[in-house]
Amino acid sequence: MTILSGFLGAGKSTLLNHVVRHHQGRKIAVLVNDFGQINIDSDLIVGRDLKKIELTGGCICCTIQKDLLTGVINLMKQVEKPDHIIVECSGAADPVQVLNTLSSPLLRFHLHVDGLFTVIDCSQLLKIDGEYLELVGRQIDAANLLILNKTDLIDSQGLKQVKHFIRKISPSAVMLESIRCQVPLDLVLGFKELPEPKGAGSFKEMDIHVHEASGQGRIAGILPAVPSHQMKSHNLVFESWSFKSVAPFTKRAFKKVLNNIPPDIIRAKGILYWDDLEHPTVLLNLVGQWIDIDVHFNKEAFPMETRLVFIGKSGWKKRSDIESKFNDCLA
Template identity: 30%
Template sequence: MDATTKKKIPVTIITGFLGSGKTTLLNQIIHENPQTKFAIIENEFGEIPIDNDIIIGAGDGIFALTNGCICCTLNVELGKVLRHLVDKEDDFDHLIIETTGIADPAGVAAAFVSDMKVQSTFELDGTVCLVDAAHLEETLEKQDEVAAQQIAFADALLLNKTDQVDTEVVAKVQQIAQSINPYAQVVTGSFARFEGINLLNLQAHQTETIERKTHYIHNHSHDHTHLVSRSFSFEAPFDEEKFKLWIYQLLHVQNKGIYRIKGVLNFAEKDHKIIFQSVKNQFVFSEGTLWDTDSPRTSTIVFIGQNLNKKVLERRLNSCLKKSYLAGV
C-alpha cells in the first residue's frame, strides 16, 4: 500500500493513579480481543519490570521502560521504542501504552505529534483513565496535581471498583471527575470491566467526535482545587490569522498549566467547521463538516488546565473575533 494512503496504527494510552486497575484492564482488553495483534509499552517506576509477568497473552510484543516515567525522564526512550516499532508496523495491529501511576499522559501523547516519522505511522485513538471510585477523594487530597492531570487529559473516564461503594459515592465521584473534565465520556464498572464502550475505537481525535462532543458544551466553568475547565461559545466568527497567532503565543510563550484545548471554530469566510485540538504546546487545525445553513455558526472551545483565568481567556478570545461582523457589516 502506498505510504501516503496506508492506514495508521491506532494507539490507546491507559493512565490512572496507583492501584486503580490499569494492568487488570490491559489484561481484559487482550483477552477480549484475541484476533488483534498488540504491541504493549509498559512503564514501571521501579528498576525491575514486575508487570511484564502479569500481562497475559501479549507474546513478545511487550516493551518495558523502567526506573523512570515516560512523560518526562524516559520520554527520549519512549521515542526510541516508537521509532523501533515503526519498522515493525506489519507485526501488530494496535499499540497500547500503560503509563506509570504517577505519569502525566499529556507528555506521553506529545510523543505522537512531535516526531514526523512516528506521526506518519501511528494515530492516537484515545486516552483512558482508570479512576478508583473508592479512593478518588483521598487521592485528590494527597496527590491532587498528578491525579487531576490524568483525569483532565482523558478521553474516557472509567470509574472502577464501584462495587466497593454505595450509589451516592459513585454519583459524587462521577460529579468530581466531570467537574475536572466535562469533555470525557464517563463509564462505571468493577474489576476493570466496563460495558457500553469500545476502548480500542474511541476515535477521540477524529473531527466527527470532537464536533459531536462540543455540541453539548456551553459557556461554563468547573473548578477543582487548582485544576479548572473553561468553556466558551461565540456567535461571531473568528479572524483566522488573529486566532492562530494568539494560540501560538498562548501555548509556546505563556503556556503555564494548559493541559488540553479542544474546539469547533467558525473562521470568517470558511464554509467548513474548523476543528482545533492541542496536546501540551503542540496543536493542529483540521477541516470538519460544512456548517448547517439553517443553524447559527457557533464556535465552542474548551480549555482544561491549572489556574485558568476565565475573564482573561474570554477577553483574549473576544479580541480574535472578526471586527467587521461585530460592527454588523
C-alpha cells in the same frame, strides 16, 4: 494507538490484561512503564502473540521519553506491524507529556492516538489530596474516556459524589462504570464514536512532573524544552523502593508487618514468597489501606522468590523501618 493513564493502583494493568486476553485476533503491542526499578506490571501481562516492551528506570512523561519514542519506532519498523499499540503509563505519569511525545514529527504520519483513557479508583479518588490530587486532575482532564473502576467498593451516594467531582474537571469526557475494568473491547481498540483526545497544546506545563535535570530524557529539536524554573523531579513527589528475596517470609510475621504498613505508602504490588505449603507464592496488591492477596494468579511465569515494589510520598522510606522489619520476617 491508545494511551492508558490513571493514578497508582487505579487498575490500569487489570484493564490491559482484559484487553490482551480478549483481543479477538488483533495483533496487540504494549509498552509498559513502571515507576519502580522492578516492572511488576509487565510481568503480570500475559497474552498469546503479544509484543511487549518494558520501560523501566524512570517515567515516560519525563526521564525516559526517548525510550518511549524509540520503542514505538522499533515496533513500526517490524515486518509484521501491530494492529494496535497500547502505552500503559506509570501511575506517577502526566499523560499530557506522553501524548506530546507520541505526537512528535517522527510518528505523526505513521500513528494516530485515538484514545487517552484514564482509569479511576472510585473508592480512593476523594481521599487523594495535595500535589497528588493535582496530578489526578491532570489525568482526568486529558482523557477522552474515563473508566470509573471499583464501583463495587462504594455505595450509590459515594459514586454520585465521585461523578460530581469528575464533571467539575472534565464536563464532556465519556464515563464508563466498571468492576475490575471489565469494559467492552470495542471501546478500547480503535473506537470511532468518542471525541478526539485533547492535544498537548491545550495544557499548561505541570511543574511537579518534569525532571529537574535540564533536558534529561528529552529529545532536542523534537520535544519542546521546559523552562528550568518549572522542572521538578518525580522523586520530589513520589519515592519508590523495591524488596527482593529468595528466602521465604514467615507468613504470620509478614502479615503483622503488612497490617501496620506506614500511612505514607500509596501503592505496593508484587509477588510474595512465604512459608505456606499450599500457596507459597501469592500476588500482593495494596492501595492506601486496601490490601488484596491473590492466590490464583499466573504463578508459572514467576520463580519462587519475593519481588515487591512500594511507592509512597517523598521521604517515606527514611521515616520507616520497613526494610529491617521485612528482613526480620524472613524464615
